[in-house]
Amino acid sequence: MQTRDEIFATLRDAMVELFELDAERVTLTANLYQDLEIDSIDAVDLIDHIKRQTGKKIAAEEFKSVRSVSDVVDAVYRLVNPVT
Structure with missing residues (x-):
């Protein structure tokens, strides 16, 4: 299990490495598209990175509703900690 903080x-x-962002800019409240200037191709790269790290594929439909870094954390948390 991974915590939301982890x-x-x-x-x-990953975002610092993949998109050459300053770590200080990547906050839980940062908007992916406005604050971090991540475009749709970057989002696909991020989904692919998440898949490689977790061994699980995040559904593209679920990622469409993601707007902030916090939303991504929540989506990954649900992916790696499924409700049983």
């Missing part, structure tokens, strides 16, 4: 730290590191 997921956020991993996600922040």
Whole structure:
């Protein structure tokens, strides 16, 4: 199991590496598209990275509703910690 804090730290590191962002800009409240200037191709790269890290595929439909870094953390948390 991963906590939301662990997921956020991993996600922040990935976004810094993949998109050359300053780590300070990647906050839970940051909007992916407006604050971090992530476009649809970047979003696909991020989904692919999440898949490689977790071994699980995040549904593209679920990612469409994602707007903030916090939304991504929540989506990944649900992916790696399914309700039983």
